[in-house]
Amino acid sequence: MHGVEASGVIYLYDGGLKGLYCCVYESVYEREIPCAIIPESEDQPSLFARKRIVTDPGKASRVRASIPKKISQRALELVEHGYLTCIEDKEMAILKFLLMAYKTGRGAADMLGHPDVDRLFKAERHLMREVHLLKGFIRFSDYDSALGAVITPKNFVLPLLQKHFIMRYSQEDFIILDKVHKAALIYQDRKRQLIPVEDIRFPEVSEKEELYRGLWKQFYRTIAIEARENPRLRMTNMPKRYWENMTEMSELL
Amino acid sequence: MDKLTILADSAKYDAACTSSGGDREGGFSLGSTVAAGCCHTFSADGRCVSLLKVLFTNHCIYDCKYCVNRRSNDVPRTAFLPEELAELTIQFYRRNYIEGLFLSSGVVKSPDHTMELIIRVMELLRYKYQFWGYIHAKAIPGASPELVYRLGLLVDRISVNIEMPSEDSLKLLAPDKTRRAILSPMGRIAGGLEENKREIALYKNAPRFAVAGQATQMIIGATPESDYQIIRLASGLYEKYRLKRVFYSAYIPAVSDRLLPSADTKPPLLREHRLYQADFLMRQYDFAADEILSDKTPNFNPYLDPKCNWAINNMQNFPVDVNTADKETLLRVPGIGPTSSRRIISARKTGRLDMDALKRIGVVLKRARFFIITADHPRGLALNKESAARALIDPGSFSYGMEQLSLFSAAGLPGPGDIKSLKEAAEEAVLCTASRLQA
Numbered sequence: 001m002h003g004v005e006a007s008g009v010i011y012l013y014d015g016g017l018k019g020l021y022c023c024v025y026e027s028v029y030e031r032e033i034p035c036a037i038i039p040e041s042e043d044q045p046s047l048f049a050r051k052r053i054v055t056d057p058g059k060a061s062r063v064r065a066s067i068p069k070k071i072s073q074r075a076l077e078l079v080e081h082g083y084l085t086c087i088e089d090k091e092m093a094i095l096k097f098l099l100m101a102y103k104t105g106r107g108a109a110d111m112l113g114h115p116d117v118d119r120l121f122k123a124e125r126h127l128m129r130e131v132h133l134l135k136g137f138i139r140f141s142d143y144d145s146a147l148g149a150v151i152t153p154k155n156f157v158l159p160l161l162q163k164h165f166i167m168r169y170s171q172e173d174f175i176i177l178d179k180v181h182k183a184a185l186i187y188q189d190r191k192r193q194l195i196p197v198e199d200i201r202f203p204e205v206s207e208k209e210e211l212y213r214g215l216w217k218q219f220y221r222t223i224a225i226e227a228r229e230n231p232r233l234r235m236t237n238m239p240k241r242y243w244e245n246m247t248e249m250s251e252l253l
Numbered sequence: 254m255d256k257l258t259i260l261a262d263s264a265k266y267d268a269a270c271t272s273s274g275g276d277r278e279g280g281f282s283l284g285s286t287v288a289a290g291c292c293h294t295f296s297a298d299g300r301c302v303s304l305l306k307v308l309f310t311n312h313c314i315y316d317c318k319y320c321v322n323r324r325s326n327d328v329p330r331t332a333f334l335p336e337e338l339a340e341l342t343i344q345f346y347r348r349n350y351i352e353g354l355f356l357s358s359g360v361v362k363s364p365d366h367t368m369e370l371i372i373r374v375m376e377l378l379r380y381k382y383q384f385w386g387y388i389h390a391k392a393i394p395g396a397s398p399e400l401v402y403r404l405g406l407l408v409d410r411i412s413v414n415i416e417m418p419s420e421d422s423l424k425l426l427a428p429d430k431t432r433r434a435i436l437s438p439m440g441r442i443a444g445g446l447e448e449n450k451r452e453i454a455l456y457k458n459a460p461r462f463a464v465a466g467q468a469t470q471m472i473i474g475a476t477p478e479s480d481y482q483i484i485r486l487a488s489g490l491y492e493k494y495r496l497k498r499v500f501y502s503a504y505i506p507a508v509s510d511r512l513l514p515s516a517d518t519k520p521p522l523l524r525e526h527r528l529y530q531a532d533f534l535m536r537q538y539d540f541a542a543d544e545i546l547s548d549k550t551p552n553f554n555p556y557l558d559p560k561c562n563w564a565i566n567n568m569q570n571f572p573v574d575v576n577t578a579d580k581e582t583l584l585r586v587p588g589i590g591p592t593s594s595r596r597i598i599s600a601r602k603t604g605r606l607d608m609d610a611l612k613r614i615g616v617v618l619k620r621a622r623f624f625i626i627t628a629d630h631p632r633g634l635a636l637n638k639e640s641a642a643r644a645l646i647d648p649g650s651f652s653y654g655m656e657q658l659s660l661f662s663a664a665g666l667p668g669p670g671d672i673k674s675l676k677e678a679a680e681e682a683v684l685c686t687a688s689r690l691q692a
Contacts, residue, residue, distance in 0.1 A: 107602060107603040110599050110600060110602070110603065111600065111603050111604070112596055112599070112600045112610070112613060112614050113600050113604065113606060113607075113609070113610030113613055113614065115613075118613045133292075135291055136291045136292045136293040136294070136303070136349075137293070137294070138349050139348060139349060139350070140347065140348045140349050141348065142344075142347065142348065147347060147348070149349070168283075168349075168386075169283070169347075170283075171283060171383075172283075172347070212344050212345070212348065215257055215341070215345075216345060216348070216350050218257060218258060218261075219257060219261050219305070220294065220296065220302070222257075222258050222261045222262050222265070223261055223262075223264075223265045223296050223302065223306065224265075224296040224297035224298045225265055225266070225296075225298050225300075225505065226298075227505050227519070227520050228298035228299070228300075228503075228505075228520065228522065229297055229298050230297075230298050230299035231297065231299075232299075233295075233298075233299025234295045234296070234297060234298075234299045236299075237292070237295045237299060237301065238292075238294065238295040246294065248294060249294070
């Protein structure tokens with residue numbers, strides 16, 4: 001694959017992963033690199049020409065299949081994680097990585113010294129750190145019919161939280177609402193779905209729920225060793241932006 | 254609510270808090286465990302909270318001098334009912350407040366009687382509530398081997414506190430807990446772990462015994478042992494009892510006694526920090542205790558972490574070529590840890606690494622650059638002693654305050670009276686370290 005030119009074109013796509021794969025397809029087969037890839041819903045007036053990329057499932061699956069074949073399984077993982085991250089230019093980062101990786105071959109995803117790999121790797125790391133923290137920081141409330149929780153993450157973490165919470169609560173029904181990305185993970189009767197939602201109004205909190213929240217707050221306050229008090233360390237380990245959704249921390253805000 | 258406050262307050266000095274080591278998928282009941290552990294929140298002292306850490310009861314027939322629940326101390330005493338504690342654990346777990354339970358206890362009537370009560374809680378959790386989240390239980394010193402074994406089958410991690418870094422100190426401060434009473438259950442547990450490995454090899458569905466292994470804990474700073482004695486003990490325990498972790502708990506005065514340090518002693522936090530650093534070096538960086546300290550230098554350097562200290566004392570091993578060195582050698586370089594060394598080995602398969610590449614990989618170049626050869630620096634960096642010293646000094650040494658530095662008895666360093674401020678102490682440390690660097 002040679003002779004790829006930087007073009008002054010902006011690709012518009014539907015915002016989905018399949019649509020993004022179609023952008024990759026377009027770039028490879030038209031031998032051009034767009035100057036930006038933007039979801040149609042976020043388009044802003046500018047001087048650049050636009051190219052609307054239609055989402056064709058056939059093209060998308062050809063691109064997706066080509067990644068582990070021509071590069072590696074790890075490259076596919078890096079791309080799909082990259083898609084979930086919150087970096088502004090994630091689409092271009094993914095495209096640049098793939099263009100470089102198609103040329104390089106098998107070891108591409110491990111070339112952590114290469115800037116195009118590094119950008120995606122760092123974004124993935126930010127995403128995975130948030131996933132890891134949220135596994136601990138998510139707080140559920142018992143609404144009798146189901147457990148419910150709210151999160152406000154920077155990255156789109158729900159797909160990566162599914163497995164963990166389904167294994168943890170396999171016998172329960174639960175909902176995790178992502179207020180920022182307007183989506184919810186719903187697990188009911190041992191079946192899961194991840195769907196877009198505008199908002200969910202949770203029912204009133206029961207007395208029993210208040211009791212356990214109170215016990216937890218009490219436990220939390222009791223266990224600190226005064227002689228070792230260290231609010232800076234606490235903040236480093238538990239950034240303030242998580243506090244609003246944590247019952248023992250929200251009153252400290 | 255009072256009950257929980259009393260029993261959580263009593264348990265908070267038990268340092269062990271990790272929920273790591275168990276790896277159970279879950280799916281058939283409530284709960285799963287995550288191999289790397291999970292922090293659910295951080296307390297006001299900055300420590301991770303992942304477990305409901307409580308005493309079953311703070312009644313106790315023993316009279317260990319340092320313990321707030323010692324028999325002769327007048328404090329409110331209470332106890333959970335097994336049902337009560339199990340229910341509390343479950344309800345906290347469902348709300349994702351905790352990964353599981355950490356249960357210790359004062360000794361009620363006898364070690365075995367107490368063990369039976371603890372076992373009852375575990376049986377309720379595992380069999381009635383079908384709870385398969387993480388459980389760490391303390392075995393009571395002096396408990397009979399059968400009960401220790403039964404407990405091990407119900408929990409993920411089981412530990413016996415070794416309490417003191419030497420038998421003499423143990424006799425002095427906790428005479429009710431004899432050395433034998435402590436080491437015997439530890440031996441039983443180690444034996445149980447061995448047997449279980451063989452059982453599982455023969456029969457895949459054999460019941461699991463303490464999948465997250467055995468741990469222990471000792472109090473630092475209540476008694477006069479040197480750091481060298483402590484890490485040698487830890488090293489021996491890791492080897493002999495196949496421990497997963499040793500926890501070091503800085504002594505915090507909770508009671509007065511003429512045999513204890515004075516009641517306004519500040520907990521030796523910097524020393525505890527150094528011990529954990531040394532502990533990690535032994536477990537993850539393949540250092541031997543004798544490489545870290547020795548009879549001639551029995552205590553840690555307050556200004557340098559043990560790895561940097563070793564590097565300065567062993568300059569003949571450097572510079573290290575990052576493009577050819579093996580993992581063990583890379584791990585000796587200040588600024589390169591297990592993650593960076595793995596990434597270096599992986600990244601260099603596709604090209605020789607230069608300083609920029611190392612920086613992207615996550616190597617702490619501020620320190621490492623004085624000790625390595627890279628593609629763009631084939632003869633290493635010229636060693637400016639003062640800047641090297643500044644880079645190697647542990648900035649954390651000064652964040653515990655002046656008093657912590659004065660608690661150290663490191664040879665050749667100015668005593669507490671000579672240092673006027675943290676800034677001066679820092680400058681003093683730079684000069685001292687720079688002078689130790691060979692040309």
